[in-house]
Amino acid sequence: MTSADKFGIAISIGFTVALIAVAMSFSATSMTPAPVVTTPPPPPMETPTMEEEPAMEEEPMVEEETPTMEEEPAMEEEPMVEEEEPEVAMSAEVSIPSGSSVPGCEETDECYVPNTVTIGVGGTVTWTNDDTAAHTVTSGTPSDGPDGAFDSSIVMAGKTFEHTFDDAGEYDYFCIVHPWMTGTVIVE
Numbered sequence: 001m002t003s004a005d006k007f008g009i010a011i012s013i014g015f016t017v018a019l020i021a022v023a024m025s026f027s028a029t030s031m032t033p034a035p036v037v038t039t040p041p042p043p044p045m046e047t048p049t050m051e052e053e054p055a056m057e058e059e060p061m062v063e064e065e066t067p068t069m070e071e072e073p074a075m076e077e078e079p080m081v082e083e084e085e086p087e088v089a090m091s092a093e094v095s096i097p098s099g100s101s102v103p104g105c106e107e108t109d110e111c112y113v114p115n116t117v118t119i120g121v122g123g124t125v126t127w128t129n130d131d132t133a134a135h136t137v138t139s140g141t142p143s144d145g146p147d148g149a150f151d152s153s154i155v156m157a158g159k160t161f162e163h164t165f166d167d168a169g170e171y172d173y174f175c176i177v178h179p180w181m182t183g184t185v186i187v188e
């Protein structure tokens with residue numbers, strides 16, 4: 001009987017120790033989750049850090065604004081293009097080439113070279129007769145005749161004629177002697 005009691009006590013102790021062990025084990029397990037729960041909070045802290053990174057991305061956007069600033073200088077270059085408008089020549093020279101007294105130069109618009117010139121209001125055009133024949137620089141068209149804007153009358157070989165244009169417009173002219181010879185002066 002005594003042995004049985006001791007054996008029973010031993011079992012009871014052993015069972016108790018086992019319970020304590022389990023309890024501690026459980027306790028330890030419980031303690032473990034706690035730190036795990038503590039760990040998650042840090043991530044949220046990291047999340048704000050991630051938000052700070054987007055803030056860093058905003059800086060690049062600031063850099064993008066810088067390129068925009070560079071585009072503005074480009075806009076300043078456009079005004080320079082506008083400055084080119086005043087660069088419209090205030091004078092031009094036209095040659096009456098050799099051979100223009102014979103039909104054919106009109107096929108390539110080379111009876112007056114260049115065939116069309118553009119100058120600013122108040123500009124002057126000078127024609128030079130580089131041919132051996134006499135020619136005229138007469139405003140108007142071969143079909144409608146002289147319009148009276150200007151007329152050089154006969155220009156001998158090697159001579160020149162010039163006319164100043166005070167009004168904007170497109171002036172057609174031709175040679176009375178050789179009606180296939182035509183040219184244009186644009187004043188703007």
Ligand SMILES: [Cu+2]
Nearest residue numbers: 135175177178
């Ligand atoms: Cu002519």
